[in-house]
Amino acid sequence: xxxxxxxxxxxxxxxxxxxxxxxxxxxxxxxxxxxxxxxxxxxxxxxxxxxxxxxxxxxxxxxxxxxxxxxxxxxxxxxxxxxxxxxxxxxxxxxxxxxxxxxxxxxxxxxxxxxxxxxxxxxxxxxxxxxxxxxxxxxxxxxxx
Amino acid sequence: xxxxxxxxxxxxxxxxxxxxxxxxxxxxxxxxxxxxxxxxxxxxxxxxxxxxxxxxxxxxxxxxxxxxxxxxxxxxxxxxxxxxxxxxxxxxxxxxxxxxxxxxxxxxxxxxxxxxxxxxxxxxxxxxxxxxxxxxxxxxxxxxxxxxxxxxxxxxxxxxxxxxxxxxxxxxxxxxxxxxxxxxxxxxxxxxxxxxxxxxxxxxxxxxxxxxxxxxxxxxxxxxxxxxxxxxxxxxxxxxxxxxxxxxxxxxxxxxxxxxxxxxxxxxxxxxxxxxxxxxxxxxxxxxxxxxxxxxxxxxxxxxxxxxxxxxxxxxxxxxxxxxxxxxxxxxxxxxxxxxxxxxxxxxxxxxxxxxxxxxxxxxxxxxxxxxxxxxxxxxxxxxxxxxxxxxxxxxxxxxxxxxxxxxxxxxxxxxxxxxxxxxxxxxxxxxxxxxxxxxxxxxxxxxxxxxxxxxxxxxxxxxxxxxxxxxxxxxxxxxxxxxxxxxxxxxxxxxxxxxxxxxxxxxxxxxxxxxxxxxxxxxxxxxxxxxxxxxxxxxxxxxxxxxxxxxxxxxxxxxxxxxxxxxxxxxxxxxxxxxxxxxxxxxxxxxxxxxxxxxxxxxxxxxxxxxxxxxxxxxxxxxxxxxxxxxxxxxxxxxxxxxxxxxxxxxxxxxxxxxxxxxxxxxxxxxxxxxxxxxxxxxxxxxxxxxxxxxxxxxxxxxxxxxxxxxxxxxxx
Numbered sequence: 001x002x003x004x005x006x007x008x009x010x011x012x013x014x015x016x017x018x019x020x021x022x023x024x025x026x027x028x029x030x031x032x033x034x035x036x037x038x039x040x041x042x043x044x045x046x047x048x049x050x051x052x053x054x055x056x057x058x059x060x061x062x063x064x065x066x067x068x069x070x071x072x073x074x075x076x077x078x079x080x081x082x083x084x085x086x087x088x089x090x091x092x093x094x095x096x097x098x099x100x101x102x103x104x105x106x107x108x109x110x111x112x113x114x115x116x117x118x119x120x121x122x123x124x125x126x127x128x129x130x131x132x133x134x135x136x137x138x139x140x141x142x143x144x145x
Numbered sequence: 146x147x148x149x150x151x152x153x154x155x156x157x158x159x160x161x162x163x164x165x166x167x168x169x170x171x172x173x174x175x176x177x178x179x180x181x182x183x184x185x186x187x188x189x190x191x192x193x194x195x196x197x198x199x200x201x202x203x204x205x206x207x208x209x210x211x212x213x214x215x216x217x218x219x220x221x222x223x224x225x226x227x228x229x230x231x232x233x234x235x236x237x238x239x240x241x242x243x244x245x246x247x248x249x250x251x252x253x254x255x256x257x258x259x260x261x262x263x264x265x266x267x268x269x270x271x272x273x274x275x276x277x278x279x280x281x282x283x284x285x286x287x288x289x290x291x292x293x294x295x296x297x298x299x300x301x302x303x304x305x306x307x308x309x310x311x312x313x314x315x316x317x318x319x320x321x322x323x324x325x326x327x328x329x330x331x332x333x334x335x336x337x338x339x340x341x342x343x344x345x346x347x348x349x350x351x352x353x354x355x356x357x358x359x360x361x362x363x364x365x366x367x368x369x370x371x372x373x374x375x376x377x378x379x380x381x382x383x384x385x386x387x388x389x390x391x392x393x394x395x396x397x398x399x400x401x402x403x404x405x406x407x408x409x410x411x412x413x414x415x416x417x418x419x420x421x422x423x424x425x426x427x428x429x430x431x432x433x434x435x436x437x438x439x440x441x442x443x444x445x446x447x448x449x450x451x452x453x454x455x456x457x458x459x460x461x462x463x464x465x466x467x468x469x470x471x472x473x474x475x476x477x478x479x480x481x482x483x484x485x486x487x488x489x490x491x492x493x494x495x496x497x498x499x500x501x502x503x504x505x506x507x508x509x510x511x512x513x514x515x516x517x518x519x520x521x522x523x524x525x526x527x528x529x530x531x532x533x534x535x536x537x538x539x540x541x542x543x544x545x546x547x548x549x550x551x552x553x554x555x556x557x558x559x560x561x562x563x564x565x566x567x568x569x570x571x572x573x574x575x576x577x578x579x580x581x582x583x584x585x586x587x588x589x590x591x592x593x594x595x596x597x598x599x600x601x602x603x604x605x606x607x608x609x610x611x612x613x614x615x616x617x618x619x620x621x622x623x624x625x626x627x628x629x630x631x632x633x634x635x636x637x638x639x640x641x642x643x644x645x646x647x648x649x650x651x652x653x654x655x656x657x658x659x660x661x662x663x664x665x666x667x668x669x670x671x672x673x674x675x676x677x678x679x680x681x682x683x684x685x686x687x688x689x690x691x692x693x694x695x696x697x698x699x700x701x702x703x704x705x706x707x708x709x710x711x712x713x714x715x716x717x718x719x720x721x722x723x724x725x726x727x728x729x730x731x732x733x734x735x736x737x738x739x740x741x742x743x744x745x746x747x748x749x750x751x752x753x754x755x756x757x758x759x760x761x762x763x764x765x766x767x768x769x770x771x772x773x774x775x776x777x778x779x780x781x782x783x784x785x786x787x788x789x790x791x792x793x794x795x796x797x798x799x800x801x802x803x804x805x806x807x808x809x810x811x812x813x814x815x816x817x818x819x820x821x822x823x824x825x826x827x828x829x830x831x832x833x834x835x836x837x838x839x840x841x842x843x844x845x846x847x848x849x850x851x852x853x854x855x856x857x858x859x860x861x862x863x
Contacts, residue, residue, distance in 0.1 A: 036610035045666060045674035052668050054654050081654035134654075
């Protein structure tokens with residue numbers, strides 16, 4: 001576990017570590033084609049290098065309000081489907097020596113996404129599994145105020 | 146099982162399947178040399194391959210059969226019924242053995258000496274000299290001796306490829322097409338004029354050709370599915386003591402392997418039904434002046450990228466009265482409702498679960514797995530099943546399926562700057578609103594359209610997609626007449642049809658598939674992702690359909706009395722309740738006062754007999770009073786008429802739905818406010834189509850109450 005690599009990035013004010021094994025690339029967001037009647041966490045469809053991705057707004061899933069829409073996305077592949085997960089900032093791919101259990105109840109949607117955390121340069125990073133984030137996107141009901 | 150043996154099993158079963166139609170041709174016409182040659186080659190190959198493995202039984206039977214065929218081939222004698230029968234049983238036995246090898250990895254233990262002896266007898270009886278020669282020498286050399294090349298002929302040259310690999314190539318190609326689009330897009334962005342670039346044009350052409358070949362790889366001729374049918378038919382006929390001949394046509398039509406796999410069981414089932422239920426026994430056929438042998442045909446034809454497969458028989462057809470009886474017995478409909486159904490609606494009842502019109506359960510059919518399963522399987526493929534019933538004359542089942550599942554031909558539509566695709570397969574026709582044949586109708590607050598006399602519910606794509614709430618139809622818009630399963634349809638109004646495209650369809654992730662409006666997405670040349678609209682899903686979403694048996698008429702009615710539209714409603718206080726209800730004025734026939742002695746409780750519901758006419762009373766709270774009369778609203782929709790007992794008729798009012806009903810199954814479609822009173826808006830069509838009171842939990846109480854009333858009444862009368 002400790003040798004596993006994570007992509008450290010920021011969603012709103014929160015730093016997260018995404019399991020790197022699922023991640024194919026981090027790219028800037030381009031054109032988004034909306035999907036009418038999609039769950040609120042689905043921002044739409046994007047085409048990246050001739051692939052079709054379903055773009056998931058990580059901030060909506062986590063339930064945190066953003067001043068401006070995220071400009072980056074992480075491309076992940078889960079169960080044969082490609083998704084883009086929005087990110088406000090991507091920092092680095094790192095390995096953590098120790099993962100701690102999250103000691104407190106997390107706010108908003110974070111509770112369903114993370115149960116471990118780590119220290120990265122003095123910052124607390126929530127460990128988030130992309131598969132869980134994607135699964136949670138389907139059930140996220142309303143857009144955060 | 147090692148790979149070699151697996152190969153042998155697959156190849157042998159394939160070969161036997163391919164040759165089974167030849168067996169039937171040959172059986173009917175033993176002088177057909179072509180069939181005989183192919184049968185011989187199959188047996189010869191089976192014998193040769195089985196020699197590599199330790200399969201003594203297969204080898205022995207193949208060897209003996211080959212001897213018989215060899216005698217026949219070399220025209221040392223003419224084939225007769227006995228030799229045909231012997232060869233057929235040899236085929237059966239080999240197939241059984243190979244299937245068992247496939248299952249267990251080894252040849253089962255057993256004794257085929259009787260079969261081998263019968264085959265040998267066959268040769269001996271007719272040509273003692275030859276047999277003597279065969280027995281003396283090694284018969285497997287007989288071919289070489291005759292100078293016939295034992296090498297498998299050219300037309301058989303093929304390689305077996307795992308289906309998964311084929312799918313991989315297909316997926317790879319799809320990505321290649323998408324990558325090409327991306328390249329084109331980027332080149333254009335850099336100002337390259339691709340239209341005049343010969344190399345790029347060639348690139349496009351090559352990819353196009355490749356797409357054709359790759360699609361072809363997945364295609365197999367329908368002949369492959371038809372091949373075992375004659376034998377199946379013969380078995381069925383033998384079991385049931387019926388006589389029938391099978392005719393197949395369109396075996397050359399090619400169809401996606403996946404589609405064929407999924408169609409096999411439904412078609413076998415329909416064939417079983419045809420023999421088991423459709424075809425009469427010989428005596429009955431003679432009585433109707435039909436030929437002793439029933440004629441059954443299975444055929445296919447291609448229509449665009451759809452394949453139409455029809456299975457026809459000249460039997461007794463569907464017994465509609467018996468069907469209605471079963472449907473009522475199974476609780477799908479009340480007797481009145483069933484009787485009110487129109488011709489096509491009755492025929493379509495066959496697709497309801499748990500029905501069988503056969504009077505006895507046989508081995509062949511009537512096990513409760515019926516046409517509902519057939520329909521479900523075909524619909525899974527994006528196909529439809531239709532029935533043409535000719536009572537006393539026979540029946541046709543027509544299956545309409547897409548030729549392939551991965552590339553579809555589609556109409557591209559632009560809505561609010563975004564592209565959507567509609568599969569051509571569901572499009573009946575595209576007309577402009579300005580066309581003279583198009584008549585827009587605004588009735589009951591809902592919009593409909595009449596195109597050449599046929600009514601369609603009208604659905605606006607923008608409204609459906611939530612881009613606009615209110616909509617005014619304008620002349621320059623286009624109407625796409627979409628075909629739904631059954632004979633239903635609706636018109637989808639779109640701002641513009643951009644073009645027509647062949648699209649590689651990718652499956653949607655679960656979170657988008659569950660929306661129910663789309664069934665795939667695609668990346669066309671433009672590089673802008675495109676969603677493929679799910680027409681059935683749209684119909685559901687727009688509440689075009691509602692009940693189990695749908696027809697065009699009903700679709701129109703549902704739209705007319707659709708949800709949430711401004712309309713004039715008749716407000717009243719229903720019997721036994723305090724809350725006001727309302728029905729659309731357009732459904733109200735008249736008001737009647739029904740005397741207590743005109744009401745009767747029967748089969749769990751109350752009916753009124755007015756001037757010799759029986760009408761159902763729709764109410765969960767109503768009980769027949771002991772005296773006096775009850776005012777009722779007579780509502781009608783199409784052929785259905787019902788009575789709603791009420792305490793008090795208020796007035797007519799325009800109502801606007803403010804809240805939809807929480808329960809989709811409730812007859813209340815939504816809630817409105819009128820003069821500070823809450824009004825429940827009733828969906829008349831749904832109210833009439835729901836099951837009878839006896840089968841509803843809440844109705845149970847009302848029934849008991851009502852029956853006690855009747856008892857009291859009887860007592861009072863007595």
